Amino acid sequence: MTMQRIITSAAAALLAMTGALTVSTPAGAADCPSGHFCAWAHSNFDGQRANWSGDDGWWESYIADEDSSWANHGISGPGIKDHVKVYSRAHQGGHMTICVTPGQEVGSNGAANDNGDSHTWAMSC
Ligand SMILES: [Ca+2]
Ligand SMILES: [Ca+2]
Incomplete structure (x- = not known):
């Protein structure tokens, strides 16, 4: 094997590993700190x-x-308020625009879009 071939093989192996890493982390799609509810x-x-x-x-x-x-x-966890209800008005008023379950990431939602004014953590939706 020539040096060029070895380098090419190493680069291919690295590419394969990077690809595998990208595929194996779907839960990290949204950059949101652990323990937090995030809105963009x-x-x-x-x-x-x-x-x-x-x-x-x-x-x-x-x-x-x-x-x-x-x-x-x-x-x-048991007894922990881990769902998030978003409301259309301040102080949990108006109507609930969206409820986000634990671990859920919502990239878009036509009904809830540009309408949230407040939220509360809840036991369920
Ligand atoms: Ca917007
Ligand atoms: Ca609103």
């Missing part, structure tokens, strides 16, 4: 992000009525 101003977890570990009755202006994708990276 654009679809597919793009644009400005807001994240919360607790409830918020009055979202900041950059995300209120701007939310276009969502991810629930909350901690799950």
Whole structure:
């Protein structure tokens, strides 16, 4: 084997490994800290992000009525409020626009798009 062939083989092996790594991490699609609920101003977890570990009755202006994708990276377990309900008005008013289950990542949702103003953690949807 020539040196050129060895290098080519090594590069191919590295490429194969990188490809395998990419495929094996679908849960990491959305960049959202563990224990947090995240919302982005654009679809597919793009644009400005807001994240919360607790409830918020009055979202900041950059995300209120701007939310276009969502991810629930909350901690799950017995007796833990691990679902997130988003509401169309402040202080959990109006109607529920979307409910995000534990570990769920929602890249887009026409009904909930640009309508969230508050959210609360809940036991279920
Ligand atoms: Ca938006
Ligand atoms: Ca709204």
